[in-house]
Amino acid sequence: MKKRRTLTVEEVAESTRRVLVKTAKLLLEGVGQLPSSVEQMQVAIHYRRALTDAEYSQLAPSWCSIPAVHEAGHGLILEQGT
Numbered sequence: 001m002k003k004r005r006t007l008t009v010e011e012v013a014e015s016t017r018r019v020l021v022k023t024a025k026l027l028l029e030g031v032g033q034l035p036s037s038v039e040q041m042q043v044a045i046h047y048r049r050a051l052t053d054a055e056y057s058q059l060a061p062s063w064c065s066i067p068a069v070h071e072a073g074h075g076l077i078l079e080q081g082t
Contacts, residue, residue, distance in 0.1 A: 006043055007043075008042050008043055009040050009041065009042065009043060009044065009045065010040075017040075017045070020045040021038055021045055021047070021078065021079070024038065024045045024046070024047035025038075025047055025082075027047070028047055028049055031049060031051075031055070032049030032050055032051050032052065032055065033049065033050055033051075033052050034049070034050065034081055035049075035050055035080070035081060036048060036049040036050070036079075036080065036081060036082060037077055037079065037080045037081075038077070038078045038079040038080075038082065039074070039075035039076065039077055039078065040075050040076040040078050041075040042075075045078075046075060
């Protein structure tokens, strides 16, 4: 039986990485505004966009009061402002 494991982003083909970035951007299409960034982490691509004032106003105050926790560190910046 073959052992299965999670591939790192660096192990996949460049064409697959481009698909990962495009898919991440499609998932947030119509949400947020600039600034944004695309980061390559060890096993994922992160696409971050700042929320608009209108989006912030729709968040529940109780949700906004939860302290932010960022445990993943910083990835390799692939793009900014896209």
